[in-house]
Amino acid sequence: xxxxxxHLDNYKKENxxxxxxxxxxxxxxxxxxxxxxxxxxxxxxxxxxxxxxxxKYIKEIGTSxxxxxxxxxxxxxxxxxxxxxxxxxxxxxIFAGSVTASLEVENVxxxxxxxxxxxxxxxxxxEVFNQFKKNxxxxxxxxxxxxxxxxxxxxxxISTSVSADxxxxxxxxxxxxxxxxxxxxxxxxxxxxxxxxxxxxxxxxFLDLDGEIQLGGVPSLPVEHVAHMKVGDEGKxxxxxxxxxxxxxxxxxxxxxNLKSELKEPNLxxxxxxxxxxxxxxxxxxxxxxxSHYLGKGIVNISTLLRPSLFILGxxxxxxxxxxxxxxxxxxxxxxxxxxxxxxxxxxRTGKNAFFVGGAKMFLLNVxxx
Numbered sequence: 001x002x003x004x005x006x007h008l009d010n011y012k013k014e015n016x017x018x019x020x021x022x023x024x025x026x027x028x029x030x031x032x033x034x035x036x037x038x039x040x041x042x043x044x045x046x047x048x049x050x051x052x053x054x055x056k057y058i059k060e061i062g063t064s065x066x067x068x069x070x071x072x073x074x075x076x077x078x079x080x081x082x083x084x085x086x087x088x089x090x091x092x093x094i095f096a097g098s099v100t101a102s103l104e105v106e107n108v109x110x111x112x113x114x115x116x117x118x119x120x121x122x123x124x125x126x127e128v129f130n131q132f133k134k135n136x137x138x139x140x141x142x143x144x145x146x147x148x149x150x151x152x153x154x155x156x157x158i159s160t161s162v163s164a165d166x167x168x169x170x171x172x173x174x175x176x177x178x179x180x181x182x183x184x185x186x187x188x189x190x191x192x193x194x195x196x197x198x199x200x201x202x203x204x205x206f207l208d209l210d211g212e213i214q215l216g217g218v219p220s221l222p223v224e225h226v227a228h229m230k231v232g233d234e235g236k237x238x239x240x241x242x243x244x245x246x247x248x249x250x251x252x253x254x255x256x257x258n259l260k261s262e263l264k265e266p267n268l269x270x271x272x273x274x275x276x277x278x279x280x281x282x283x284x285x286x287x288x289x290x291x292s293h294y295l296g297k298g299i300v301n302i303s304t305l306l307r308p309s310l311f312i313l314g315x316x317x318x319x320x321x322x323x324x325x326x327x328x329x330x331x332x333x334x335x336x337x338x339x340x341x342x343x344x345x346x347x348x349r350t351g352k353n354a355f356f357v358g359g360a361k362m363f364l365l366n367v368x369x370x
Contacts, residue, residue, distance in 0.1 A: 024364055029074060031045050077364075079102055109131065144186030152183050153169070186355055188218075190208060194354045205311050207314065288320065303336065310343075
C-alpha cells in the first residue's frame with residue numbers, strides 16, 4: 001500500500017504542476033484551454049484549479065471575450081504567493097533580484113564578493129535575503145552559479161544554537177534561509193528568462209560572454225566547455241594552454257584586453273566601444289567585426305549539435321547594436337549549412353533581469369516537485 005500511495009501522490013503532484021505551468025506560461029487562460037493543453041479531463045482540471053486557488057498559487061483575473069457562447073473565467077498566477085529571490089554568483093559579485101510570482105523584477109541588489117571564502121559568501125546571501133524579507137514575503141530562493149554540483153557539495157562550517165556543523169552549501173542554505181532553494185547554472189536561468197519574453201519558447205540558447213564564456217539553454221544544458229572550442233590557429237594562449245580557443249577571441253574581457261593592446265588605449269571601456277562601433281571606418285569597428293567572424297564559427301559548431309531556433313548573446317557585448325547582430329548572422333551563413341540560414345542571433349536586451357526572471361521561473365516550473 002505504501003508504494004501505491006507514493007505513486008498516487010507523485011501522479012497528483014505531476015498533474016498539479018502541469019496545470020500550474022500552463023497558467024504560468026499563458027499569463028491568463030481558461031479552464032477549457034488548460035484541459036486542452038494538458039490533456040487532462042475537465043473534471044480533473046476543475047479539482048486542481050480549485051486546490052491551487054485555495055492555496056493561493058493562482059486566482060481568477062477576469063473573463064474571456066465572448067465569441068457567441070458564454071464568456072469564460074480566466075486564471076493567472078497569484079502574486080500573493082510571495083517573491084522569489086534570484087541570485088547570480090560569479091567570481092566577483094553577487095547580483096540579487098526580487099521577482100514576483102508573475103515574473104516581474106522589483107528590486108536589484110549587488111554585492112562585491114571578490115576574494116571572499118565560501119562561508120562569507122553564504123553570509124552575504126543571507127544578509128541580502130533578509131534585506132528583501134523586510135519588505136515582502138519570500139517564498140523561495142534560486143541561486144545561479146557556474147558549476148552547481150561543485151557549489152552545492154562544497155562543505156562549510158555553520159554555527160547553530162547547539163553546535164558548529166560541517167555541512168554542504170546546499171544544506172547550509174536551506175537551513176540559513178528557511179525556504180526552498182534551487183541551485184542551477186546561471187546561464188540556464190538566463191536562457192529561460194530570455195525565452196519567457198520571446199515568441200520562441202524552446203531550443204533557445206544563451207551564450208554569456210562575460211568571464212569565461214558559458215552556454216545555457218531551454219531545455220537546460222549541463223556544464224559544458226564551449227569556451228575552449230577551437231575556432232582558429234592564431235591568437236593568444238588560452239588558460240587551457242592551447243591557441244585558437246573561442247574564449248580568447250570573443251569573451252568580454254579578452255575583447256577589451258585585445259583592443260587596449262591593438263589601439264594602445266589603456267582606458268578603453270565598453271561604453272566607449274559601443275559609441276565608436278557604429279562608425280564603420282574606425283579601428284574599433286574593424287576589431288569588433290573580427291569578433292563577429294569567430295562568434296559565427298562558434299555558433300555554427302554549437303548548432304550542428306543543438307539545432308537552436310534562437311541564439312542570444314549576453315554580457316557586455318550586448319551594449320553593441322543591430323549592426324553587430326547582422327554581422328554575426330552573416331558569419332553564421334558564411335560558415336554554416338543551409339539549415340542555419342534562418343537562425344536568428346540576437347543581443348540580450350534584458351541584461352541581468354534575464355537571470356532573475358529565469359531563476360524565478362525555473363523554481364515555479366518545478367514548485368510541486370521539490
